[in-house]
Amino acid sequence: MNVTKALNIMKEQGFKYTAKREELLQLFSDEKRYLTAKEVLNSLQKNYPGMSVDTVYRNLAIFEEMDILEMTELEGEMHFRFSCSTTAHHHHLICLECGKTREIETCPMDWLNENVDGGFEVTGHKFEIYGMCAECKRTKQKEAAHV
Amino acid sequence: MNVTKALNIMKEQGFKYTAKREELLQLFSDEKRYLTAKEVLNSLQKNYPGMSVDTVYRNLAIFEEMDILEMTELEGEMHFRFSCSTTAHHHHLICLECGKTREIETCPMDWLNENVDGGFEVTGHKFEIYGMCAECKRTKQKEAAHV
DNA sequence: AAAACAATTAGGAATCGTTACGATTTATTG
DNA sequence: CAATAAATCGTAACGATTCCTAATTGTTTT
Ligand SMILES: [Mn+2]
Ligand SMILES: [Mn+2]
Ligand SMILES: [Zn+2]
Ligand SMILES: [Zn+2]
Numbered sequence: 095m096n097v098t099k100a101l102n103i104m105k106e107q108g109f110k111y112t113a114k115r116e117e118l119l120q121l122f123s124d125e126k127r128y129l130t131a132k133e134v135l136n137s138l139q140k141n142y143p144g145m146s147v148d149t150v151y152r153n154l155a156i157f158e159e160m161d162i163l164e165m166t167e168l169e170g171e172m173h174f175r176f177s178c179s180t181t182a183h184h185h186h187l188i189c190l191e192c193g194k195t196r197e198i199e200t201c202p203m204d205w206l207n208e209n210v211d212g213g214f215e216v217t218g219h220k221f222e223i224y225g226m227c228a229e230c231k232r233t234k235q236k237e238a239a240h241v
Numbered sequence: 242m243n244v245t246k247a248l249n250i251m252k253e254q255g256f257k258y259t260a261k262r263e264e265l266l267q268l269f270s271d272e273k274r275y276l277t278a279k280e281v282l283n284s285l286q287k288n289y290p291g292m293s294v295d296t297v298y299r300n301l302a303i304f305e306e307m308d309i310l311e312m313t314e315l316e317g318e319m320h321f322r323f324s325c326s327t328t329a330h331h332h333h334l335i336c337l338e339c340g341k342t343r344e345i346e347t348c349p350m351d352w353l354n355e356n357v358d359g360g361f362e363v364t365g366h367k368f369e370i371y372g373m374c375a376e377c378k379r380t381k382q383k384e385a386a387h388v
Numbered sequence: 389a390a391a392a393c394a395a396t397t398a399g400g401a402a403t404c405g406t407t408a409c410g411a412t413t414t415a416t417t418g
Numbered sequence: 419c420a421a422t423a424a425a426t427c428g429t430a431a432c433g434a435t436t437c438c439t440a441a442t443t444g445t446t447t448t
Contacts, residue, residue, distance in 0.1 A: 110395055110444050131434075146398045151435065153396095167317065170406090171434070187361055196361060202349035202368060213375025214334055214343060221349060221368045228360025257415050257424055278405080293427045298406065300425095317435090318405070 095176040097123050100162045107160060114142060118153055122163065128173035128193035166222065189227035191234075198223070242323040244270050247309045254307055261289060265300055269310065275320035275340035313369065334370040338377035345370070 097119045101111065109115075121137050122129070129137075135150045154174050157163040163174045166188075173193060178184070186195040202221050226234070244266045248258065256262075268284050269276070282297045301321050304310040310321045313335075320340065325331070333342040349368050373381070 108395090112396070112444075114397090144398060146400090147434090148399085148436080148438095149397060167314065170314065170317070187363070189361070190364070196359075198353065200349075200353060202347075202352075203370075205349075205352070206345065206347060212343075213378065214336070214372055215378055216334070216370055216372040217337070218371040219369065220371070222366065223350075223363055224365040224367070225361055225363040231360065231362055255424095259415075259425070261426085291427065293429090294405095295407080295409090295428085296426055 095162060095179060100157070100160075103160050103162060104157075109156065114138065114145065114149065115153055117141060118150075119157075119162070122174070122176045126176065127195060128166065128168065128175045128188065130171050130173055134174070166220075185221045185223075187223040187225065189230055190224050191226050191230035194227050194229075196227075242309060242326060247304070247307075250307050250309060251304075256303065261285065261292065261296065262300055264288060265297075266304075266309070269321070269323045272340075273323065274342060275313065275315065275322045275335065277318050277320055279318075281321070313367075332368045332370075334372065336374035336377055337371050338373050338381075341374050341376075343374075 097116065100119045101116060104115065105111065117138060118134060121134060131147070131150050131154060134154065135145065135147060138150065139145050154163060154165075154172075158165050158174065161177055164177045165172055165174050167173070168188065168190065175193070175195070178197065180197065182199075183201055185198040185201060187198060188195050198221075203219055244263065247266045248263065251262065252258065264285060265281060268281060278294070278297050278301060281301065282292065282294060285292050285297070301310060301312075301319075305312050305321065308324055311324045312319055312321050314320070315335065315337065322340070322342070325344065327344065329346075330348055332345040332348060334345060335342050345368075350366055
């Protein structure tokens with residue numbers, strides 16, 4: 095996913111172009127990681143001081159609807175990121191410090207689809223691995239060093 | 242996990258016995274499924290009309306701390322259930338209608354622990370399968386039948 | 389370019405789940 | 419029973435998200 099592609103999809107779906115929408119998309123293009131609504135708001139308010147929370151949430155929602163963004167809930171908050179370029183279904187390692195992700199090519203559902211029946215209708219699943227990325231670990235260690 | 246065992250653990254850890262705590266535990270013993278704090282509150286308020294939200298959340302928290310309850314976040318809400326009797330690490334199919342679960346004996350981490358390194362420190366993971374249990378599916382179909 | 393129309397927005401209030409608080413009550417111990 | 423610490427109530431505060439309405443803006447049509 096990238097900004098121009100996203101803007102095209104947006105147009106096709108009948109949504110209007112606004113500078114704020116472009117900049118929101120640009121933010122996700124720059125920061126290749128999960129962002130909270132608050133982080134998005136703070137970032138956009140640098141250029142648009144009056145920007146409203148409603149606008150952020152509404153646009154995050156429509157972009158998610160169009161599969162331009164993907165959302166996950168971490169620690170009680172919605173987190174958004176550009177949808178992965180990989181077309182195939184996959185999962186993520188997520189750094190809980192900075193929101194950066196790494197892809198896991200395999201999906202656990204492949205191994206147990208057979209066993210999961212008995213009248214239970216599967217509608218979705220969530221598989222995420224949490225931790226701290228190498229970069230954040232270095233940062234933490236430095237902080238701890240000069241206490 | 243069961244009520245008397247839970248009450249013992251509670252005592253050992255220096256927590257006081259209260260009738261409310263016993264009834265909260267009894268609720269989880271009866272309802273073998275995920276419950277929200279609200280459901281717990283509503284249920285206990287039948288016998289204790291003045292029961293406060295604070296009391297519910299505090300007790301859910303300490304019981305989780307003692308591994309008497311386990312918690313997961315579903316659709317933006319904390320959900321609690323009695324910890325599984327199975328000692329081994331495992332995962333769940335969860336009915337999003339009623340909170341009932343079925344166990345999945347395998348853990349996807351076993352298959353990819355080898356590949357997950359590269360400086361990323363894993364601290365946790367979440368694997369849950371969502372859907373509708375056979376019972377809830379029947380209920381829904383009946384409802385749909387006489388519209 | 390102006391008018392018409394629908395989509396978008398700001399700003400703030402409302403809602404929801406959860407946590408925090410001080411004053412009062414209760415369980416436990418001796 | 420008295421002393422002590424823990425538990426509770428009632429309510430307020432909180433942060434994230436949603437909802438509302440009047441004003442503004444982007445787009446399409448004349
Ligand atoms: Mn990905
Ligand atoms: Mn289980
Ligand atoms: Zn990181
Ligand atoms: Zn069910």
